[in-house]
Amino acid sequence: MVITTAEIIKNNNLSLSPRSVRRTSSLQEQAYQALKTAILSGELKPGQRLVETQLAQQLQVSRTPIREAIHLLEHENLVSAESHGSTHVVTLSVTDAIQLYDCRISLEQLSVTGACQNATQAQLKELETMVKQAEKQVSSQPNQLTCFRLLDLDYRFHRLLAQSSSNRWLISLLDRVFDQMQLLRIQTTIHNPDVLEIRTEHRRIYEPVRDRNSEEAVRAIVAHLNASKERVIKEVQRLDCQKT
Numbered sequence: 001m002v003i004t005t006a007e008i009i010k011n012n013n014l015s016l017s018p019r020s021v022r023r024t025s026s027l028q029e030q031a032y033q034a035l036k037t038a039i040l041s042g043e044l045k046p047g048q049r050l051v052e053t054q055l056a057q058q059l060q061v062s063r064t065p066i067r068e069a070i071h072l073l074e075h076e077n078l079v080s081a082e083s084h085g086s087t088h089v090v091t092l093s094v095t096d097a098i099q100l101y102d103c104r105i106s107l108e109q110l111s112v113t114g115a116c117q118n119a120t121q122a123q124l125k126e127l128e129t130m131v132k133q134a135e136k137q138v139s140s141q142p143n144q145l146t147c148f149r150l151l152d153l154d155y156r157f158h159r160l161l162a163q164s165s166s167n168r169w170l171i172s173l174l175d176r177v178f179d180q181m182q183l184l185r186i187q188t189t190i191h192n193p194d195v196l197e198i199r200t201e202h203r204r205i206y207e208p209v210r211d212r213n214s215e216e217a218v219r220a221i222v223a224h225l226n227a228s229k230e231r232v233i234k235e236v237q238r239l240d241c242q243k244t
Contacts, residue, residue, distance in 0.1 A: 016034060016035075016038050016043060016044070016055070016058045016059065027061050027062075027065040028064075028065040028068040028069055028072075030061075030065070031055075031059060031061055031065040031066050031068070031069040032068075032069035032072050032073065034059060034069075035050075035055070035066075035069050035070070035073060036073060036076075036078065039073070039078050039079075039089055039183065040078075040179065040182045040183065040186070041148065041186070042148075042186040042190060044089050045089060045186070045190065046089050046090065046091040046092070046183065046186065046187040047088055047089060047091045048088060048089045049086055049087070049088050050070060050079065050086075050087045050088065050089065052066045052067055052070070070087055074087070076176075076179065077090060077180065078090055078179065078180075078183060089183075090183060091187065092180070092183060092184045092187060092236070093236070093240075094233055094236050094237055094240065096180075096184070097184055097229070097232055097233050097236050098229070098233065100177060100180055100181055100184060101225060101226075101228070101229035101232070101233075103177050104174075104177055104181065104225055105221075105222055105225045105226070105229075107162075107170060107173060107174055107177065108158065108161070108162075108174070108221050108225060109218050109221060109222065110165065110167065110170050111158070111161040111162045111164075111165050111167075111170060111174070111221070112161060112165075112205065112208075112209055112214065112217035112218055112220075112221045113165070113214045113217070113218060114164065114165025114166060114167050114170070115161050115162075115164035115165050115209050115217070116208070116209055116212045116213065116214040116217055117165075117212075117214070118164060118165060118166040119164035119165075119209060120164070123160060123163070123164045124164075124209070124210050126160060127157065127160055127161070127164075127206050127209065127210075128206060128210070130153055130156060130157045130160070130202070131157070131202045131203050131206050133153055134150065134153050134154075134157075134202055135200070135203070137149065137150060137153075147189045151182065151185055151186070151189070154185075154202075155178060155182065157202055158174075158178070159171070159174070159175075159178065161205075161209070161221075162174050164209075184232060184236075185232070187236070187239075188232050188235040188236060188239070201223075201224040201227065201228075202224075204220045204223070204224065205217065205220045205221050205224055208220055
C-alpha cells in the first residue's frame with residue numbers, strides 16, 4: 001500500500017502521535033501505517049535511528065506492535081537493521097537511485113502508452129487539474145509544505161497515468177517502486193527543493209496523452225524521468241561528499 005502526504009498536508013498533523021493509532025483489533029497494522037506515513041512524509045528522516053521505546057511512547061502502545069511494524073518495514077526496504085541490532089530509516093545510495101529510475105523509465109513507458117489507449121475523459125480531466133495545480137506552485141516560496149504538496153502531486157499524477165492504462169499488474173509493480181522513490185525524494189528535497197521540478201514537465205506528458213499520441217507521450221515521460229534522475233543523482237552525490 002502506497003501512503004501519500006495528502007492527509008498530513010490537509011490536517012497539518014504529525015503522524016507520530018497517539019491519534020495516529022486508532023484502538024482497533026490490530027495495533028501492529030496501525031503502528032505500521034503510522035510509521036510508514038512518518039517515513040514517507042519525511043517526519044522520520046533517512047538515516048534516523050528508530051528506538052522502539054521512544055516510538056512506543058509516542059504512539060502510546062507497547063513495544064511489541066512497534067517491533068512487528070518495523071519488521072514489516074524492513075521487508076519493504078524502508079528500514080534497515082544494523083549488525084549491532086539498531087534500526088534506521090533507509091538511506092538510498094547513488095546506485096539505488098540509478099536502478100530505481102531505470103525501473104521507472106521502463107514501467108512508465110507502459111503507463112503512458114496504455115493511458116493513450118484507455119484513459120477516460122474523467123481521468124484526462126483529473127490529470128489536467130493536477131498539471132494546473134503543479135503550475136500554480138511556480139510562484140510559491142520553497143518550503144517544507146510546498147515540497148510535500150509537490151511530492152503528493154507528483155505521486156498522484158504518475159499513479160493516475162498507471163491507472164489510466166488499465167493494467168492492474170503495472171499499477172502493482174509501480175506502487176512498490178513509488179514507495180522507494182518517495183523515500184529518495186524526501187532524502188534529496190530536504191536539502192534542495194529544486195530537485196523536484198514537476199511544474200512544467202508534467203504538462204509535456206499530459207498533452208500527448210490527451211491527444212492519444214503514444215509516441216510523443218513516451219518521449220515526454222522518458223525525458224521527464226531522465227531529467228529527474230540527473231537532478232536526484234547529482235544531489236545524492238553532493239550529500240555523499242558532505243559526509244566524507
